[in-house]
Amino acid sequence: MTATVTPINNLTIPSGWHRLTPLWQGGEEVIQQGLPHTQLAxxxxxxxxxxxxxxxHLQLLTGEPTEVDVIDMSLIGMDLDGAPDLIQAVPGPRLRRQVWLRTASGQRLAYATSWWEGSHVDEYLQNRSLPIWASLARLRTELxxxxxxxxxxxxxxxELGFNETGPFWGRHYLFWHHGQPLTLIYEVFSPYLTKYLGSMQLSSINGKV
Known part of the structure; x- marks a missing residue:
């Protein structure tokens, strides 16, 4: 699993970060119950x-190494950054990291933003251009x-970054380590993944099968 840092250009280096404008959203209760298959397969x-x-998961789906393009590492201090409210669980001052996850052949599959306590980020991201999963796995960090x-x-x-039309599905979550919040992560997945996962929704007929 390898990673690269992309050069600066207007497409990949945002002034902020790429939050979805929601058409629908759900919280912890919906996540525990799951969604109707006609809404999300x-x-x-x-x-x-x-x-x-x-x-x-992306590596297993595509059969290719998952590579990471780091497009932003910004110290944001105590700013809430337009992030989900859970950002307040991450001690400040904070650092924001943005990446594209892609196949080795260059197909972008996901976008992710994460927020870290700035003074401790180097403990967990010793190589900041590696995927978070790879960095924490090397440290045998329990999460x-x-x-x-x-x-x-x-x-x-x-839409421009993925070269796909929306709507897109995304999520946010906290990583916990030793009973303490480590990082908040916001991820959005490309509709290109229908190639491997099938349609995003099942028809009502298929949903009954």
């Missing part, structure tokens, strides 16, 4: 609502992925 729910590593929000929505920047 079971395969997509495994990706979005499960507590496994998306970087690892709990606590999915707290799920969205379906639009973003012009992500």
């Amino acid at each position: 079971p395969t997509w729910q495994l990706l979005l609502l499960g507590d496994g590593s998306p970087t690892r 709990y992925r606590d999915v707290q929000g799920i969205y379906s929505g639009n973003s012009k920047a992500l």
Whole structure:
């Protein structure tokens, strides 16, 4: 699993970060129950609502190494940054990290923003261009992925970045380590993944089968 840092250009280096404009969103109760298959197909729910590593899942789906383009590492201090409210669980001053997750052949599969306590980020991201999963696995860090929000929505920047039309599905979650919040992560997945996961929704007829 490798990573690169992309050069600065208007498409990949945002002044802020790419939050979806939600058409629909759900919280912890919806996540625990799961969604109707006519709203989100079971395969997509495994990706979005499960507590496994998306970087690892993408590698297994595509059969290619998952590579990471780091597009932003910004110290944001105590600013709430337009992030989900859970950002307040991450001690400040904070650092924001943004990445594209893509195949080795260059296909972008997901976008992610994460917020870290700035003074401790180097403990966990010793190589900041590696995927979070790879960095923490090297450290044998025990983690709990606590999915707290799920969205379906639009973003012009992500349409350009993925070269796919919306709406897109995304989520946010906290990583817990030793009973303390380690980082808040916001992820959005490309509709290109229908190639591997199938349709995002099942028809009512298929949903009954």
